[in-house]
Amino acid sequence: MQVTPELLSRFTLLKPLPRQVLEGLAPHASLVRHARREVVVRAGVREDRVCFLFEGRLQGVGHTIDGREVGLYFIEPGDFCGELALFDDNPQPEFVIATAAATVVFLARNPLREVMLNSSSVSNIVGRKLAERVRQMTEQRTLLGLSNIDQRVCGQLYLLIKGGQRQGESGEIVNPPTHQEIAIMLNISRERVTRAFQALQSRRIVRRDGPGRLVIIDLNSLRRFARGEEEL
Amino acid sequence: MQVTPELLSRFTLLKPLPRQVLEGLAPHASLVRHARREVVVRAGVREDRVCFLFEGRLQGVGHTIDGREVGLYFIEPGDFCGELALFDDNPQPEFVIATAAATVVFLARNPLREVMLNSSSVSNIVGRKLAERVRQMTEQRTLLGLSNIDQRVCGQLYLLIKGGQRQGESGEIVNPPTHQEIAIMLNISRERVTRAFQALQSRRIVRRDGPGRLVIIDLNSLRRFARGEEEL
DNA sequence: AATTGCTTGTGACTCTGGTCACGTCAATTT
DNA sequence: AAATTGACGTGACCAGAGTCACAAGCAATT
Structure with missing residues (x-):
């Protein structure tokens, strides 16, 4: 074309x-x-x-x-x-x-x-x-150097948030990658990614909004987990 | 100067x-x-x-x-x-x-x-x-994607061999990195690198020659282990 | 509505690799 | 020569990640 x-x-x-x-x-x-x-x-x-x-x-x-x-x-x-x-x-x-x-x-x-x-x-x-x-x-x-895997997942999610939104208190990821796609980025198994997401969802830090949208409800918490200041 | x-x-x-x-x-x-x-x-x-x-x-x-x-x-x-x-x-x-x-x-x-x-x-x-x-x-x-850690170590050693020597049956690495230095390249612990080296040395695949020289006795075997065709 | 296919969710088991706590050894400094 | 330092070696323990197996949810297609 x-x-x-x-x-x-x-x-x-x-x-x-x-x-x-x-x-x-x-x-x-x-x-x-x-x-x-x-x-x-x-x-x-x-x-x-x-x-x-x-x-x-x-x-x-x-x-x-x-x-x-x-x-x-x-x-x-x-x-x-x-x-x-x-x-x-x-x-x-x-x-x-x-x-x-x-x-x-x-x-x-x-x-x-x-x-x-x-x-x-x-x-x-x-x-x-x-x-x-x-x-x-x-x-x-x-x-990948982070020993705690939940940290890695949080860090990866943070990187996936578009730069402009990283300042705020919340954000979103459109067309988020599948768990499998995240897994191979972080050298971990697909199931382990699912479990990390479970933990994040049950704490109301992220939320799925339909198939093509992942809402980061609490960006500050996500950052804290990524830094290892708090554990999942 | x-x-x-x-x-x-x-x-x-x-x-x-x-x-x-x-x-x-x-x-x-x-x-x-x-x-x-x-x-x-x-x-x-x-x-x-x-x-x-x-x-x-x-x-x-x-x-x-x-x-x-x-x-x-x-x-x-x-x-x-x-x-x-x-x-x-x-x-x-x-x-x-x-x-x-x-x-x-x-x-x-x-x-x-x-x-x-x-x-x-x-x-x-x-x-x-x-x-x-x-x-x-x-x-x-x-x-880092290799699940078998011994494979990673062998792969890393292979990368450390200067290009020209990679064709031959044996090779050497001058001033080889310490186990700790290799460990952080491969996201594994220093002890695990030591154990991998033990396995390689006991099989006469590599040999230390003084402080500043590591001899790869059997380059073909190293390659096989790196490819996972054989396990340590 | 049923089927298919892919993604996500979850439990149970296994086993590897990290960690800790040492000891050994060689090189360098005092 | 003694002491110090840093690298290497090794065993024991165990948290945690991988794997397997399967169920459930969701979309798109038939």
Whole structure:
């Protein structure tokens, strides 16, 4: 499906680009819908495109040698993935899967790379994004260091709350990941995630609101549990 | 201590730079020796320099909220760290500590950034390195997905063997990390690492050779254990 | 309305890995 | 040489996480 320059400018990475550049990129972009559970980016393949998420949620997943799934990161709308292809020709290290029905824009790698090289402001933006990715991975890895598993779950939920809401007393997570998806992020079993959620729900700290919405009733308590100041 | 352009050119990142550029950078570089256990780069601080490792070994470590140490990556001679400062002004997310007496070259951030922006070939190199870092972190994270802990240890040892030796039937690790340092990389206890090593040593798969050298006697077996094809 | 498929919920059992409390050993300092 | 320090080694105990098995809930489809 065709993509307009306007659509491209909805992404934070591309927004600062001049209109003219966006018009040059648009013909190399295509809009694709992915059903839940579909593979969006393949591991081990030299991808020739970068994937921008318009709506839905994606998850980067790796695989251990014995076939177990490992959750690496979540991608929220407006963000992108597969950006390693912009820097070298090595294959993608991980799969990216749609954890909710997703609309993505694939943008051919080479034109974007050109834009990146010719405009230092663009390569700055891409570089900053990659740096941010490293910080995000570091933060996620640090979560795994917590010995108390309930802490990990609370910490993960906290990371899933959109930045703007983190100040308030309550928040929400739209299209929350399944317990299984959280489990592989935190290196724990699905059942253990369920039990952690049970504890949080019985204490009125979180509440499910239909299939696609998780309400964080008491954000302060969630923070305290994540910090280990209080135990579940 | 003063640094010569020749010294700078010993680092893979800087090697491709023209002599003239290296001469411009040298005045902004300084050579520092760090004793074992010393902090080389601080977390939470806006570092204004990038750290190149000349000899020794460094380890990036994070801290959980409850103070537990988390091992993130090892830095080998010729490699560098603190490169996020080149991309944005946000603080360093992790500490970097010398796990063996180390000689490092600090290179001021801004001059290097200038070089990077003016030469697309240099920004390519830096970008490739950052992409490589992401791959490395992904690989390390995937190790943690292994349910069998002995597998993790074997996998970690395998990663510690320098690339060139991985083909052969045997190998070595110079200045191997302590059990504690491995433990925090793999999210397990120091004692558990010791027990894994006991098992490997009693099966004549690895052997300590003095304080600073670990010999991998049977690399094929190590690989099999890492893959879970055989159990310790 | 029934079926299918996926997610969540829950109990029981097992067993691994963390923790604690030591002891040993080698290297370095005093 | 004695003392100190830090790394490594080892046993015993036990909380807690994984696993298995199955039930229940919910959506989408037939």
